[in-house]
Amino acid sequence: MAQIFHRSTNTISRVSIYAAVFIAAGLAWVLMALDRSPYTTRQGIVLGQPVPFSHEHHVSGLGIDCRYCHTSVETSWFAGMPPTATCMNCHKLIWKDSDMLEPVRASLREGRPIVWTRVHDLPDFVYFDHSIHVAKGIGCASCHGRVDEMPLMRQSAPLQMEWCLDCHRHPERRVRPRDQVFDLAWQPVDQATLGARLVREYGIRSARDLTSCSTCHR
């Protein structure tokens, strides 16, 4: 009987068997990476907006407090989006004929709301409440990042469940004094002791409470 295969096939066949294992593992890894990649989470991606609003300019530049625009952040699950009127409070005086702001003026003129693209968008089956997080001393920056350094708004955290869980399991790592909540630049001196103390003071519930499903899902 003549040989069917060439000598080289010995090596090839053996190598390919082991290769297969690594290829499979590799694929799995790629999938998982993709699932956590900015492509999926939109982390750090700047989305198109009708008006190129700069948090950097308004917050660090002009020193406007978060609550000036996001009025209901302390009272409602929804932080609140400023109505056109709020913008115009200032912009009827300054930059009042810049083309950039035309959509805003138009909105007020025609009574048509400005349609922004959501940057931080949780799935509809997740019930996140701004007011309680603020009340328990979770700073804006903890989730939204250094907004004061963002010329254009972008999502800074992955906003995926494992990320939420991380904080619900270890609130002491994120909690800050209530009066520092809106200070985006605030840095802890000794978070370990501070966190432990604040968790006690603010009566932040145990991880077992905070990781119960119905805490966020209903």
Added chain:
Amino acid sequence: MSHEKANSLESARARLAGTRGREFWRSLEELAGDPSFQEVLEREFPAGASEWGEGLDRRRFLQLAAASLAFAGLSACTRQPLESIVPYVRQPEEIVPGRPRLFATAMTLGGYASGLLVESHEGRPTKIEGNPEHPATQGATDVFAQALILGLYDPDRSQLVLEAGEISTWARFIARMSAALPALQANGGAGIRILTGTVTSPTLGEQIRALRTRFPKMGWVQYEPVSRDGARLGARLAFGVPVETRYDFAKADVVVSLDADFLVEGPASVRYARNFAANRRVRVGHERMIRLYAVESTPTATASLADHRLGVPPSEVPFLVWALAAEIGVTGVELPKALPEERARFIREAAADLQRNSGHGIVIPGDYAPAEVHVLAHAINERLGNVGTTVLRTDPVEVEPVDQVASLSTLVDDMRAGRVDLLAIVGENPVFDAPADLEFKEALLKVPLRLHLALEEDETSQYCHWHLPEAHPLEAWSDARAYDGTVTVMQPLIEPLYGGRSAHEFLSVFLDDPPRRGLEILREHWRLMAGREDFETLWRQSLHDGFVVGSVFGPRKFALRKPAAAEAVSAIRAAARDATAAAATAGGAPTDRFEIVFRPDPTIHDGRFANNGWLQELPKPLSKMTWDNAAYLAPAAARRLGVASGDLVAIEAGGRAIEAPAWILPGHPDGAVTVHFGYGRTACGRVGKGTGFDAYPLRSSAAMWSHPGGTIFKIPGRRDLACTQEHFAMEGRDLVRVGTIARFQKDPEFARKMEEAPGRDLNLYPGFNYEGHAWGVSIDLSVCTGCNACVVACVAENNIPVVGKDQVRRGREMHWLRVDRYYEGDSESPDAHMQPVMCMQCEQAPCEVVCPVGATSHSSEGLNDMVYNRCVGTRYCSNNCPYKVRRFNFLQYSDEKTPVLKLGRNPDVTVRSRGVMEKCTYCVQRINAARIAAEKEDRPIRDGEIKTACQQACPTQAIVFGDINDAQSRVARLKAEPANYGLMEHLNTRPRTTYLAKLRNPNPDLEPEKT
């Protein structure tokens, strides 16, 4: 074949006779092994047929085959689509985005108002509660109030002004009217007729008065199919003047109900239910119960709480009242002769009991009982000295009480005689629901100009020149009086979705030029009422509270006419004579002869709610039937007729006949058949079309609520009825645990002893312990009337979808909370027991253990969480749930296509999609909201701060939710009661929902205590 069926039922009867004592019997037909029941059981075998949907062509085949392959390639990577966020241009001051607000308003049914609180999210009303401050209704609601929201968003509501079927506008209509009016005004408006329902609204009354001054000769007709003519006429006969009677069950010890469903039906029912329950609850240390005797011509939910029940054909009721009056010793009344002993004894004991408790008794006649019954009831209460304590008489609440049938028939005569030039029908549907003998439609067509203001394009609009969309109660300004006279404000929560206008605005077209808007009209009239000075404060106050403080009618003395009772008795005699005479002449075998009882449908009322999916799918309190009505028959009667539930029968009365499916209703008096109005709508929305049969054709102006001489016979054919509970026996399982108060006093723990529950230490594993809150619910079976308010409340609160008749028949209804109904005792007059069942939130939940993906697990506070977005849909949890309270989205049930329906959904509860399991969560969204509020204020959650939707709606406050770790909480104290027991506790599931055994308070003389 009807013979053999009869025989099989006969054998059932025989076997039933054998059972006695606390033995429970099984649902009739099954016991009889009736083949037709097997049919009901083997629900249409090739069910799949209906699933084919659109026809199957090559392309669809390939499409499907491809889909199945494509499915194989689904990857784990899911990316959310971009969403936009749209702020206000100018944000209203008072609105905090994301925070719901509550507004006080009201709804009317049969003209009477009940106070409501409506929850509104960014201007979208989403949930209705009772207004706890309202003096009349005190925060309780009935099913209709709960379902009002769906009616508001009903996409089938009429949306266009129609002139002769052509699209038109309000402006056009107004122009036409101002053109037409002068001519009509010429003869003092003699040709004008306005047809409304019962009117208690002061403002509307005022407007009509104004109209009359402008058109002195015009006619105002009040008619609605479900009204209280008997009561009105009775009052007139008894006192010579219109009198409103209301009852205070809080002070009563003995109640005799004469064909009255007073706990579930009628303008005052929710309040009556609350007071009655308050007086019937038994707790350690407070061990007295109000006693209820019920005489009824058709089984009612109220009677499921009765200690003694007597079912008789409607024609017998007057005799029993007569006998009662005689026993009580009402002057001028002596005992009727030839009363069967069993009934005589019942009346005798009831009378004795009443006399023992004179001043603390109530004899309450039903709204649908004939005038004579009301007269005698007045006399009896008078004689017993109940008047002033438990029975209160006031001026009429209606603006102008009239005999509605009489006023309608005069209208019809006028129309026939051509005396009517313009008929304005305001919010009523007489073409559909007027008594058949009047032949309203034919008369209507003789009227030159016919206007119709209504919520939907119904049977009447078809025959009117103008159809005008009416504003929904939640869209309009108005006012109305509650049953006790309290003036109640109705304020709009939302601009009319479909450009509708209120009755006020409609009448204003004939009054003012230009017509005024509702708010203006209302304020104007109120300014008159209030008198100038403090008007604004009164207005603001009333808007806030939802009613005018102190507008309740105080009780007054009315002199009972001496001869009234005697007259009533002779009237009864006369009626009986006529009936026998009629029967003698009437054809048909005497076995087929039946008295016919007419009732409004328990869920869709007189038909005005026919297009409300929530109410259509709501099981009827007693038959548990959905999406249909039926001819309810006594088992014995069915046996004689040889019919089984679902078989078609023809019912004939007064020369008119209808076809209806029969339904065997245990406890229904033999010799009578009950049919419900409201179904068989021919012109209504998609939901109501083609449901049930129309019973109005049998109704005549002479016999509005019962017909003495109808005939029934079986005809070929069946109608498949969608019933949510097919098995009514407890199979000797201690599900509803019943005992008399005597037994309770002897052995308070009797209920617990019925089935041993394993001790808490009996466990392979160490259990979890719950520090902090531990939520639980207690349900008091002694006061549950099975009125279903909790069910609809749950549906509204939790975005529970409507699945339709077909799916219900497949056993796929979605109600998280159901009211189980069991029968006990003899099939001809059994005791009915109601048991609300929702998720028990078992501490050792069988469902959780078997979920492969952990989609259901326990919260740290002992809630059995259900995470819809994690569920893969194995249904294993439901299989393993002993209470079968889990519901599965077998198909895409929640409507995602109709935008307007989305407005009404509760934004705090996920809308479930196809393929996921769902169930009661103790309204966890409310728990979380309350917790967040409390934690923001650094305070603990107060007991009673959280109310589940079912608890909030419950008229009798049978459901109590709270923290069982807090020994002082109401729920904890209830669970400490000896009568407290858990359902299926022997399975060691440790349910967080427990029940208080159902206690009865029978009269020892009528029912000696068994030992």
Added chain:
Amino acid sequence: MKDKPPLIAPGYTSATVTDKISAVVLRGTPRWWFAAFGAAFLLVMLFLFTLGHLFLKGVGIYGVNIPVGWGWDITNFVWWIGIGHAGTLISAILLLLRQEWRNSINRFAEAMTLFAVACAGVFPVVHLGRPWVMYWLFPYPSTMGVWPQFRSPLVWDVFAVSTYATISLLFWFVGLIPDLATLRDRSRNRFARIVYGMLAMGWRGSARHWHNYESAYLMLAGLATPLVVSVHSVVSFDFAVGIIPGWHSTIFPPYFVAGAIFSGFAMVLTLAIPLRALFGLEDFITDRHLQNMAKVMLATGLIVGYGYFIEIFMAWYGDNKYDMYMTVNRMLGPYAFQFWSLIACNVVVPQLLWIKRARRSPAFLFVIAIVVNIGMWLERYVIIVTSLHRDFLPSSWGMYSGTIWDYSTFIGTIGVFLALMFLFIRFLPMISIFEMRAILPEAKVEGGKE
């Protein structure tokens, strides 16, 4: 083997055995094969169509409801898994027991196992409300940070079934290697030689090969034996772990396993009898094989019957009103017909196998095998449906019946099964050639070292 008929008809040599079996694969395709495969393929298309409709409309197209959350879907799953037991059992346990007669049937029994398990695997997926998230049942690091819930028998199923599928595949393939070498060496067609050559991985039948091979084969058998027992036990846990009367029963594991073997052998007979006729292999799959299998069926059938009996006995003896009601309801309730026909199929009819003449007649065995297949399907149907449709609260009792979609899914999987089976017998030796050689008289080697 005194009076016993031989395992291989006399007169065969290593050469003739090799040629006869490999001929089936290497010689041209018989006409009937195309017809048969075509028919099976049509059913496969029906299957795909049904799946498509299912994924578009939802699991509601099936008859399932509340209270009966499982119906045909899980019934079919358990039925197929059960059938999937004979293969590994024959190969593994009988190998350990040195039952040489297994050698001529183990190969296609194993193939049957694989295909049956494949069909079974379909149902846990299609019965889901949201099949597209089925992968949540596997432990992988998701962005949700949540995992499967390992207390659930369904997760045990996932592991049991996938393990069983993998091990059966390995076992089957290892068994194939020497025969693949044979085909490599015998086939004239170059392409075939390359394919078989690659699969054979250069097997040379060297003494060292055989040395390791045999020990590995024995090891696999040793592993597969407890596995095969565990798999159906785990499947039975789906029910036994539940608290529903009629499910919550400790005897389920043993009698499910027995039932599995019972139905498995039934299916082997159902396939073997026509196959040996079609390919004229009566010399290798002799009547003695059929009789042995008949005896196994009789034995396991008796165990199953005992299971039924003891279940009823315990309901009465345990004096639990819920169990008692369930039992009576099974026997006299709306599903009494299904119950009694299962008793007839699984307990009564197999008793005919006591008769020697019955065991000797292939036609008769074939009929009995079919009957048992039906009976075992009914058994699962009765266990699932009658237990669920009336459980604890009478208020929630209901009825169940399948829909045309239930039927088409089931028939579809039968199509898949047959299609795979036909491909197998066409392209691979359906009888293990080398193991047949090994039991030839000429294979015996006398004498030896002392």
Added chain:
Amino acid sequence: MKRKPPRLYGLLAEFGSPQELVEAAEAARSSGYRRLDAFTPFPIERLSEALGHRPSKVPMLVLIGAILGALLGYGLQYWISAVSYPLNVGGRPYNSWPAFIPVTFELTILVAGVFTVLGMLALNGLPTPYHPVFNVPRFALASRDRYFLCVESKDTKFDEAATRVFLEGLRPSGVFDVEW
């Protein structure tokens, strides 16, 4: 000292029956040949003895696999249920070990099984699609009904001429050169 590789891989003798082969193998071994291999259509126990093979290492690999599988199985479940995301499921403890046994068992079997097969292949140096013995045309019959004995040229005692004579002495039906 290095010898240039011999011309042949070895010499292959063909026999008609297992009996003859076994005897030939014993003879070859007793006359001092060590680098021997025999090829047969089915396993023959005595052949291994004749060629003096040591007990197979497969069982050891199986044991290792089984242990790894068991650890992996229980470890996975424990970590997931008690460490990674502990949830109160039906009041059961986080580490409800009785419920974790089935999966542990299945993984034990799975890993052990995979080790068995891969181990067997590895020990047999498979896959070897190309092998010198395939150069001998008649070797195709090794998978049918012929029995071969091969003396490899690597054998210290191997000498092409002498070995051929020796093999001829065993009365085979033929002796062939096995080209590299």
